[in-house]
Each structure stands twice: as structure tokens, then as C-alpha cells.
Amino acid sequence: MSKVKYYYDSETLSYRKIERKKRRTVKYIAVFLLAAGLFGFLTVFITSQYIESPKEKALKRELSNMQLQFELLNKKMDEAQTVLEHIANRDDNIYRLYFEANPIPEEQRRAGFGGVNRYKNLEGFDNSKLIIESSKRLDMLTKQIVVQSKSLDEIAKLAAEKEKLLAAIPAIQPVSNEDLTRMASGYGYRTDPFTKARKFHYGMDFTAPRGTPVYATGDGVVVRADSRSSGYGNHIRIDHGFGYVSLYAHLYKYNVKKNQKVKRGDVIGFVGNTGRSEAAHLHYEIFKDDKRINPLNFYYGNLSAEEFEELLKHASLENQSLD
Structure with a gap:
């Protein structure tokens, strides 16, 4: 039960009971609720902007790790591309030249993928550009490896044929010099x-x-x-x-x-x-x-x-x- 409050009336030289008006009470309550709501909003806003939740921290660590992994992947693809270029160079200028086969055209080695957008499902994310570029490089590298693999299969076949040819060509004297008059x-x-x-x-x-x-x-x-x-x-x-x-x-x-x-x-x-x-x-x-x-x-x-x-x-x- 709330306490009853009084005030001293100097005209009547007596204490009078303080009567609280309902309108003022409602006003006080509204102001309190507004202040509380505003305080709560500011608290949530500041917390969300400057204070990370454990879940956000975990997601940020995961994102950072993913970016690192993509960077490492791109470095490995750079190394693989360099090795593949050396193999392609030997293939065109040594192997295919030796076996009298035409070099593989550069446009065939580096041909892209036509038709529909293969990477549409990777769009719309924060790191879509990184993911799409890495995926494109990986696909191109895979295709170049397939082209080079087929070329080396052809070279192996040519080598086998060359070996058969070298064994088949008449290459010795039919009568030994020791027996020859x-x-x-x-x-x-x-x-x-x-x-x-x-x-x-x-x-x-x-x-x-x-x-x-x-x-x-x-x-x-x-x-x-x-x-x-x-x-x-x-x-x-x-x-x-x-x-x-x-x-x-x-x-x-x-x-x-x-x-x-x-x-x-x-x-x-x-x-x-x-x-x-x-x-x-x-x-x-x-x-x-x-x-x-x-x-x-x-x-x-x-x-x-x-x-x-x-x-x-x-x-x-x-x-x-x-x-």
C-alpha cells in the first residue's frame, strides 16, 4: 500500500493530504517507458556495433580462416600453373617435335567454358568475388591438365609406334662382315x-x-x-x-x-x-x-x-x- 503524503497549508495553518492526479500519473509512466525503451535500444545498438557475441566471434574466425584457405589455394594453383606451363613447353618443343606431331594450339590449351553462367550459385555472398575467381581458376587449371594429359597419352602412343618403327626398319647388313668374301x-x-x-x-x-x-x-x-x-x-x-x-x-x-x-x-x-x-x-x-x-x-x-x-x-x- 502506497504511503499517504501531506503538505502544510499556511493559510489554514493545517496539514492537507496531497491528491495525485491521474493524468500526471499516466504522463510519468509514459515518460518512464519511453526512456526505458530508448535506453534499451541504445544499449542493443551499441552492443551490436561494438561488442561481438560469441557466435559472431566464431563466424568471424571461420570467415578469416576461409579467406586464408582461399589465399593458400590460389598460391598452390599458381605453382601448379607454373609446372603445367613447363610441361606444356616441353610437350610442344621437345616431345611433339621429336615425334613429328603438331603442337597443341595455345587457344585450345587456354579455352574457357562457354554457355550458361557456371557460377551463378556462388553469387550474392560477402566473398562471392573471391570464391568465383578461385573456382574459375581451378576449373581452367583442371581443363588444361585434361588437355595436357590427352597430349601425353598421344605422345606415349607415338613413342610406342616410334619404338616399333626403329625395330622394324631394316638396319643391319644381311651377311656378317666376318663371313663376307x-x-x-x-x-x-x-x-x-x-x-x-x-x-x-x-x-x-x-x-x-x-x-x-x-x-x-x-x-x-x-x-x-x-x-x-x-x-x-x-x-x-x-x-x-x-x-x-x-x-x-x-x-x-x-x-x-x-x-x-x-x-x-x-x-x-x-x-x-x-x-x-x-x-x-x-x-x-x-x-x-x-x-x-x-x-x-x-x-x-x-x-x-x-x-x-x-x-x-x-x-x-x-x-x-x-x-
Whole structure:
């Protein structure tokens, strides 16, 4: 119960009871509530502006950590981009050049992504620009890695083909120098031993005793081992692939049969004097894309520079062939 208050009335020389008016009471209450509301608003405003809640502090730490992670990610992408550029440079200027393949166009390596906006779902955030730029860089880097990976797959395939080519090309002398009596005749115009007329000799003649081993000059498959070709007598043809075929004629006997796979250096037959031949020797030819070419250019596999020079000197003489 509220206390009753009095005041002294000097005219009546007596105490009178203080009567509180309702209007004034309502006014006091309204002013109090307004002041309290204003105080509360200012307190919340100041607190929100200058005093962080634990949740806000945690979110701010998380945001700071995310920004740091994106910075580290961009540094790693810079390093990966540098490494990728070195690989691309070696790919275009060493690997592809060696295997005679065209370099990959720069616009293909750095082509962007067309069509719809791939990053629309990343817009509208405080750090959207950072996130979108990092995502674009990562996507571009991923695409460049895919392009480079496909290129290296192609190079690996070309390398395998190159290795097969190097093994297949006729690259050694079909008769060993130790067994060779002499290099009787080379590629070019020679005197025919039977007609004595000057005509083109499409192979090289190696004189050696009957029964001397004859070697396959490159990897391949025996496509013929018979005597059904005019003038060659017993002869062997090896298909080396890549358009190369080697022919070994006037053999005494065979050491292989048709469809047999052979390796460079395998003994495929023996020197003889069959067919249109004047003496025991091996007539050797090389075809490239069905055209006869000079076998002299295919002895880099087992002759020294001095031996090749000696062979070249004898092969250049316009003498009489043996077939």
C-alpha cells in the first residue's frame, strides 16, 4: 500500500493530504517507458556495433580462416600453373617435335567454358568475388591438365609406334662382315653377267660361301619363302610394317616359313646360287611403299664409320653384277 503524503497549508495553518492526479500519473509512466525503451535500444545498438557475441566471434574466425584457405589455394594453383606451363613447353618443343606431331594450339590449351553462367550459385555472398575467381581458376587449371594429359597419352602412343618403327626398319647388313668374301655389286646401273648389257641393278650383292647365314635386317613377318619369283630363285620377303619390305634372293635353303614372325638378327636362310645367279651370293633389296630403294642407306645398325666408308666405296663401282 502506497504511503499517504501531506503538505502544510499556511493559510489554514493545517496539514492537507496531497491528491495525485491521474493524468500526471499516466504522463510519468509514459515518460518512464519511453526512456526505458530508448535506453534499451541504445544499449542493443551499441552492443551490436561494438561488442561481438560469441557466435559472431566464431563466424568471424571461420570467415578469416576461409579467406586464408582461399589465399593458400590460389598460391598452390599458381605453382601448379607454373609446372603445367613447363610441361606444356616441353610437350610442344621437345616431345611433339621429336615425334613429328603438331603442337597443341595455345587457344585450345587456354579455352574457357562457354554457355550458361557456371557460377551463378556462388553469387550474392560477402566473398562471392573471391570464391568465383578461385573456382574459375581451378576449373581452367583442371581443363588444361585434361588437355595436357590427352597430349601425353598421344605422345606415349607415338613413342610406342616410334619404338616399333626403329625395330622394324631394316638396319643391319644381311651377311656378317666376318663371313663376307666381298661386296660384289651395289645399287645402280651395272653390267648384266649374262647379256653383258648395261642395266639397272635394284639391290646389293654380297658374295659369301654357300651355306653362310643370312640375317633378318629388321623385325617383321615372313610374307614369302619360295622360288616362284622369276630370277630370284629361293628367296624370302619380310614385311616390316610402315611400308618397308626386305628381299633376300638366291638362297641355298630357308630357316623360316611363311607367316613366321622374325626379329632383327634372326637367321632366316643361307647363301646359295639358285635362280638367275652367276656365283654363290646374296642379292638383297629393300622396298618402301612398293618402290625399290638403295639398301646402302640402311646399315647404320652394325657397321662402324670405317666399315660403312669401305662398303660405300665398293657399292659405288659400276662393275658387273652377279645376277
